[in-house]
Amino acid sequence: METIQLKTVDPLGQELLKSAGQRGLFLSWDRFEKLQPQDGFLRLGLSCPYGCWHGPCRIDPFGRGPEKGFCGLDRDQMVAASFLRLTLLGSLAALSKIGLRWEDGGGKFSRKIFGQAGKKLGGERISRNDLNRSISYLERSAEPAETLVNQAIRLALLTLGLIWDKEMWQEKLKPLPILAGYGLLAQREINIGVSGYPSLKLLKMAAEEIKKSGAEKGQLISLGEIIILNEKCLPCVGTSGETELILSSGKIDLLIAGPKIDPAVRELCQSISIPVMNSADRTSFKEIIKKIKDKKTNRSVNFNPPPDLVEEAEVFGGPLAIKDLLRTSSSSPIFFLGGDDHPGQPLGWIPTEVAPNLTDGKARVFLWGDAGLWMVKKGMLNPQKKWPFHLLDKQSTILAALSVLAEGKKIHNIGGIFFISFKNSFDLTFSLGLAALGLKVGVAIPLPIWGSELVRSFIQKRIGELGGSFTHYDHFAQPEEIIDWFKK
Amino acid sequence: MKVIGVHLERCVGCKTCEIYCAVERGSNGKTLWKAVQEDPLPQARVRVEGTNNLSFPWQCRHCLKAPCLDACLTGALSRDPKSNLVIVKEDKCIACWTCTMFCPYGVIYPWPERKVALKCDRCAFMEKPVCLDVCPCQALELVELEELVEASRQRRKEIIQQISEHKKGLIILDLA
Numbered sequence: 001m002e003t004i005q006l007k008t009v010d011p012l013g014q015e016l017l018k019s020a021g022q023r024g025l026f027l028s029w030d031r032f033e034k035l036q037p038q039d040g041f042l043r044l045g046l047s048c049p050y051g052c053w054h055g056p057c058r059i060d061p062f063g064r065g066p067e068k069g070f071c072g073l074d075r076d077q078m079v080a081a082s083f084l085r086l087t088l089l090g091s092l093a094a095l096s097k098i099g100l101r102w103e104d105g106g107g108k109f110s111r112k113i114f115g116q117a118g119k120k121l122g123g124e125r126i127s128r129n130d131l132n133r134s135i136s137y138l139e140r141s142a143e144p145a146e147t148l149v150n151q152a153i154r155l156a157l158l159t160l161g162l163i164w165d166k167e168m169w170q171e172k173l174k175p176l177p178i179l180a181g182y183g184l185l186a187q188r189e190i191n192i193g194v195s196g197y198p199s200l201k202l203l204k205m206a207a208e209e210i211k212k213s214g215a216e217k218g219q220l221i222s223l224g225e226i227i228i229l230n231e232k233c234l235p236c237v238g239t240s241g242e243t244e245l246i247l248s249s250g251k252i253d254l255l256i257a258g259p260k261i262d263p264a265v266r267e268l269c270q271s272i273s274i275p276v277m278n279s280a281d282r283t284s285f286k287e288i289i290k291k292i293k294d295k296k297t298n299r300s301v302n303f304n305p306p307p308d309l310v311e312e313a314e315v316f317g318g319p320l321a322i323k324d325l326l327r328t329s330s331s332s333p334i335f336f337l338g339g340d341d342h343p344g345q346p347l348g349w350i351p352t353e354v355a356p357n358l359t360d361g362k363a364r365v366f367l368w369g370d371a372g373l374w375m376v377k378k379g380m381l382n383p384q385k386k387w388p389f390h391l392l393d394k395q396s397t398i399l400a401a402l403s404v405l406a407e408g409k410k411i412h413n414i415g416g417i418f419f420i421s422f423k424n425s426f427d428l429t430f431s432l433g434l435a436a437l438g439l440k441v442g443v444a445i446p447l448p449i450w451g452s453e454l455v456r457s458f459i460q461k462r463i464g465e466l467g468g469s470f471t472h473y474d475h476f477a478q479p480e481e482i483i484d485w486f487k488k
Numbered sequence: 489m490k491v492i493g494v495h496l497e498r499c500v501g502c503k504t505c506e507i508y509c510a511v512e513r514g515s516n517g518k519t520l521w522k523a524v525q526e527d528p529l530p531q532a533r534v535r536v537e538g539t540n541n542l543s544f545p546w547q548c549r550h551c552l553k554a555p556c557l558d559a560c561l562t563g564a565l566s567r568d569p570k571s572n573l574v575i576v577k578e579d580k581c582i583a584c585w586t587c588t589m590f591c592p593y594g595v596i597y598p599w600p601e602r603k604v605a606l607k608c609d610r611c612a613f614m615e616k617p618v619c620l621d622v623c624p625c626q627a628l629e630l631v632e633l634e635e636l637v638e639a640s641r642q643r644r645k646e647i648i649q650q651i652s653e654h655k656k657g658l659i660i661l662d663l664a
Contacts, residue, residue: 037622040507040520058503061520062510062529064597065503450521474521 008347010377012182012305013238013245019303020248025271027244031264032343044451045079050140061451071140079452080148081138083459086448087152088134090429091159097426121154121436121462130158149458153436153466160433164399175314175321178226178233178391180376183309185237185251190218190289193252194227194234195243196261202279203229206256213289220256223247224370226315226393233315233393238377239348239370240423241341244268249303254288313381316366317393319400325390326404332361333415334405335486336398338368342421342445344476348374350420350444353479356380358486359388363415366401368392371420395430402437416486419443431470438467442485444477489572489633492610492617494545498627499536501543505619505628506532512618513611528601533608534619535595545619545628547608548595550574556607559590564605571612578604 007017007029020027041047041058048057048069057069059078068074073081134155137143185191192206203220207229210218224240226233237246246252247268255269257278269276275288316322326334335358341347351371358365365388367375372391375381381389392398398417405411417439422428428447435441449455449472463470471485507520514530515523523530534547554574556565564580565587567573583603588596596607611617620628631639648660 037504037508037520039502040504040511043520044524060503061507061524062514062531064531064535065506446521450524453525474517474525475519 006346006349007343008242008245009349009352009374010182010238010242010347012309013242013347016245016249016303020245023248025248025268027248027268028241028264029343042082043446043448045082045448045455046075046451047082048073048078049082049085050138052140059451072142074145076145076452076454077143077148079449079455080145080152080458083447083449083455084134084148084152084155085138086425087155087429087432088131088138089425090427091131091134091155093424093426094159094163094429121150121157121466127158130154145452145455146458149455150462153432153459153462156429156433157436159429160399160437163396163430164403175316175325176228176231176233176393178313178315178376179235179310180237180313180373181310182237182246182249182305183307184219184221184235185246185249185303186305186307187310188217188219190253191251192218192220193223193237193247193255194220194258195223195225195255195265196258197225197227198256198258199279200229202256202277203227203234209286209289213286218289223252223255224373226373226391228315228317228393235310236373236376239341239373241343241347241370247274248272251303311376311379311382312384313376313391314383315391315393317397319404322397322401323404323407326364326401326408326410331410331413333363334401334410334413335363335365335415336368336401336417337365337420338371338392338395338398338418339420339427339444340423341370342476344445345421348377350477350479350482351375352378352380354418354482354486355389357479357483358415362388364388364390366390366392366398368395368397395427398434402439414439416440416442418482418486421445435463435468435470436466440469440471442471442477442482444473444482446474446476447472450474489550490610490630491550491633491636492547492608492620493629493631493636493639495627495629496542496544498625499538499543499545500625500627501536501538501540502624503536504622504624505534505545506536508618508622509534509608528599531597531599531606533597533606535597546593546595547619548574548610549593550610551592555590555592556587556596559586561586568612571610573610573612574607575609575612576605576607581605 008014044061046059046061048055054070059066059068059075069078134151137148137151192210194203207220210220220234222234222236223243223246224236224238226236243265247255247265252274255274255276257266257276266276277288316325337351337355351367351374355365355367355375367389375389376391380387381391402411405414417434419427419431421444431441431443459470510530510532511520511523512518513533515526517523517526534545536543536545538544550573557567557574561584562580562582564577565574566577568575581604583598583600585598585605587605588598596605599606616630620630651660652658
């Protein structure tokens with residue numbers, strides 16, 4: 001069984017963890033440990049994803065129990081269907097993210113770029129019908145496993161095409177400075193944390209209110225997300241895996257919560273009396289800030305990070321900025337490393353071990369998500385130090401980088417795109433789409449497809465036919481393995 | 489002697505005990521993802537049986553008068569004098585499956601691929617049985633046999649009393 005040896009590589013994070021433990025606070029690691037082992041059938045993809053009411057059926061991974069579902073679905077079909085379901089969820093998440101209307105169905109550009117790959121995956125153009133077809137496949141169908149996997153790959157490509165069309169070509173952001181580190185907590189009297197992607201409207205209101213009550217006294221700080229507000233990046237205390245730790249420090253006076261906030265974060269705020277504000281709240285910021293000021297005197301804080309423990313970096317958000325960045329390098333390898341923290345690995349371990357090992361010679365490393373923020377916290381993205389690490393504002397900006405590289409005929413310089421973990425189905429769909437585009441893609445966490453050898457090998461075969469590769473492991477990958485993967 | 493007791497009302501039939509018993513006790517890789525790739529596939533020493541209304545994890549009861557011990561032709565099954573548990577010495581097992589026929593609970597399983605009889609040894613060489621550790625509902629508990637016997641006796645008394653209250657005049661002999 002998996003056990004967690006070290007929870008975070010950050011010494012201050014460890015200090016906070018200890019303190020939280022002493023105060024009886026129940027944080028994400030405690031929940032993760034209590035949940036072990038997580039559902040074995042689901043982890044292998046052997047729990048039927050069809051929503052029929054004769055189930056839920058599960059297939060015994062070790063062959064003594066049931067070998068088929070009630071409808072006769074075998075283990076390969078069940079794993080393939082689970083895989084398709086996760087990919088479909090990722091596609092739907094992408095649609096909701098970019099606000100695409102259902103009838104839009106993808107644009108000219110995606111049709112052109114992905115047409116070739118689509119033909120190889122079934123002879124038809126990839127279109128919005130793929131979404132409909134995927135849904136119909138998941139209504140207790142008897143399609144063979146290969147068809148279901150094929151459909152998942154088509155769907156992933158479609159999703160990438162939709163994002164590419166709708167999102168990538170609109171952004172012309174210049175590199176924006178960002179500050180990160182625990183030192184931010186010691187710089188101002190009032191810290192208003194932001195988590196869960198609240199609306200920009202709400203954040204703008206908050207920023208205005210802080211300004212009114214004296215900008216030097218308070219600040220808006222992100223608790224693990226790169227947030228661009230008024231063409232500036234909010235300072236970021238830590239990574240998404242550290243959100244609860246940061247809140248437990250007693251240095252956050254108010255949390256502005258977005259719709260994607262974890263329920264546990266809200267609960268933690270309640271237990272340590274941090275007011276939480278979301279879009280639906282009618283209380284004015286003025287009132288809240290007044291309350292915070294009144295309460296300040298009673299708050300006992302035992303965490304005092306040095307105020308200079310803050311590092312600087314630049315965030316790249318669009319094709320123009322990336323184009324400028326890549327102008328100088330001609331044939332140097334380009335690596336992509338990113339993704340969110342996972343409690344199964346010590347936080348920060350993979351990015352801080354892997355990225356520095358990739359930069360021998362002229363190689364450049366693009367980072368995103370928590371992986372990028374860890375490197376910022378480590379001071380390795382400071383623009384003055386001129387290290388070859390670059391922080392992307394979000395995962396889908398990889399597509400902007402790809403478009404720049406494709407334009408400059410440097411796409412072959414890409415030495416791999418590696419995800420340190422997936423946080424949701426969208427990440428799976430996105431990575432699968434990249435692999436189906438003919439790129440070398442890897443992921444450090446085990447995927448729920450180990451229940452079927454056929455499905456695993458068919459994914460490799462299909463992606464291979466498209467010129468890409470999709471590496472995943474039967475364990476949490478170690479930094480050495482990831483470095484080898486990049487250098488292979 | 490300590491035995492594995494089951495809180496019937498807590499067992500939801502998730503088979504987590506089965507899966508992780510196979511992984512921890514039967515596989516070389518010791519993780520779920522590695523275990524499913526092994527050949528022969530690892531096997532569990534505990535089986536969950538029952539219906540959606542009532543499920544029950546079955547494993548060796550380590551009977552005080554164990555018929556399997558008498559049935560074993562080669563002496564592969566023996567009682568460990570220290571722990572009092574019935575264990576299989578795999579090198580002595582000839583896969584005749586006689587024990588599987590004599591077991592009154594049907595909890596000794598043939599493992600033809602490895603030609604050995606498979607049964608729960610209550611993870612005798614570990615701190616505590618894996619199934620106890622992994623059960624998400626904590627339906628399994630390690631208890632002293634005497635404690636379990638006493639608990640059963642109490643429960644029988646309660647049931648006798650309940651029946652007597654409902655069926656006036658009926659006398660049930662307390663055989664406990």
